[in-house]
Amino acid sequence: MQVTETLNEGLKRGYQITITAAELDAKVNAKLKESQPEIEMKGFRKGKVPMALLKKQFGPRVLGEAMQDAVDGAMNEHFEASGDRPALQPDVKMDAGEEWKEGDDVVVTMTYEALPEIAETDLSGVKLEKLVVKASDKEVDDALANLAKTAQNFAAKDGAAEDGDQVVIDFLGKVDGEPFEGGAAEDYPLTLGSGSFIPGFEEQLVGTKAGEEKNVEVNFPEEYGAENLAGKAAVFECKIKEVKAPADAEIDDELAKKFGVEDLATLKGQIAERLEAEYAGAARAVMKRGLLDQLDSLVSFDLPPSLVEAEAKQIAHQLWHEENPDVHGHDHPEVEVTEEHTTLAVRRVRLGLLLADIGQKQELQVSDAEFTQAVMTQARQYPGQERQFFEFVQQNPQMRQQIQAPLFEDKVVDWIAEQADVTEKEISKEELEKAVEALDEE
Structure with missing residues (x-):
């Protein structure tokens, strides 16, 4: 040879x-x-x-x-x-x-x-600012109020039932004058407007009062699950026993217990932790941008033109779809790559190669457990199809790489941050939001 x-x-x-x-x-x-x-x-x-x-x-x-x-x-x-x-x-x-x-x-x-040879990067001068936001009492109280709405109670009221009220009913359904299996219940709590009964049922109970009786006439849908009822006309003999109006749950220890904690103080603590975890995630994105900006100014090396071209095309394509959200497929005119796309591609490729080089030299790796957790998180976006998503990832090397790449990049970023001079700065939620908005404007 x-x-x-x-x-x-x-x-x-x-x-x-x-x-x-x-x-x-x-x-x-x-x-x-x-x-x-x-x-x-x-x-x-x-x-x-x-x-x-x-x-x-x-x-x-x-x-x-x-x-x-x-x-x-x-x-x-x-x-x-x-x-x-x-x-x-x-x-x-x-x-x-x-x-x-x-x-x-x-x-x-x-x-x-060929990928370029990247010289050892001096990271000793990297200085980072870590933004810290504490959850305020008002933010915790607002979150509690929202929880109280989700734990909505119903209290007895006088007068006619309105949309959104709950009626407690006994009902007996009949088709052609004969009761049918599954068509009867007692003390059934039905929230009007919930859409939990067949179309037209709940609307006919609006305006009824406790103690009244009402015959509700409806037609089962043609595609109804029970073939013996599909498309049939039915009459439900209803007795309205109570009418209740919605009321937010009291913000107390009982509310906390509904969410699986022992008392209100513990629930408040959990809410504060969750809010601050969200703030920490946003603050990390701001710090990461600051780190990448510094790294971009620290290094300079030749880039493979094919990588830059491919990245520029991907950026242009992604931005085009963001501007045309109604177009979901790829059956559209060819997207023109501009100088702005290429400039951004150069930065991304340079930083991507640099982070990959640092990660390789430091022998950083994404563990199987970390990868599996990331796959599970993405699988939740497809309810009922989680297994198919897992199988797709297993059989698709490109998809596995798409999931693993950001995990590896985050590991490298975290490693660099551990070596850097980091100072903390406590700011308000509003200031953090402005800092995050600025990321999209750059």
Whole structure:
């Protein structure tokens, strides 16, 4: 095998790889010899088929496999010897193309863009500001008030039932004058306007009062689950026993117990922790932007044009969809890549390569548990299809990389932050919101 350099300009590389006919023939013979003990052929015992006959019968198929193995092996040897890391999958072409015939040398041309060598980055001068926001009493009280609304109670009222009220009813449903299975209940609490009964039922109870009786006439939907009722007209004989108006739950220990804690003080503490955790997440995004800005000014190295171009196209495509939210597919005119997209792509690629280099040198890794947790979090976005999402991730290397990449980047950012000079600054929620808004404006 012979490897000859044909291109070396910046990060662009080109090599001609020659695999002699003798080398290729030796690989074919080795593959056939390896398979010989398991091959059966009419007229010969298992494992006793002559090599010449095997080569005639299976040679063409094995030749293609041997050729691919030889090229892959030559590429791997080259990358190990040179230390090059291709930015994208190398472009490999067979020089002779369809004119190649058995007995000829195999000559292929391999071109790629190498990832740059990144010098050790001096992080000693990195200074970061960590914004801290404490949950105020008002914010905790507002959150408690919202919880009280979700734990809504109903209190007895005088007068007619209104939309949003709860009526406690006994009912008996009949189709063609005959009761049907599942069509009766006693002391059933029904919130009017909830849509929990078939269409038209709840509306007819608006205006009723406690002690009244009301026949509710409805039609079961054509696609109703029970075939014997689908599309049928029904009459529900209803007795209204109580009418109740909605009322927010009292903010007390009883409310806390509804949410699984022992008292109001504990619930307030949990709410404050949750709010401050949300603030900490937003503050981290602000600190991360500050870190990336500093890193961007610390380093300078050549970038693979193919990576920058691919990233610029992705940015342009993403921004186009944000401006055209009604278009969900990719059946749209080609999106033009602007200078602004390219400038942003250069920054992203540079920082991405730098963070990857730092993470690799520090031997940082995303654990299986961290990856699984991230997959579970994304799977929750598809209720009822969690298993299918897990299987899709397992079978799709590109999807796994999309999930793992930000996890790895966060690990590197956290590692750098641990080495940096970090000062804390306590600010208000409003000031944090302005800082977060500024991230989108840059």
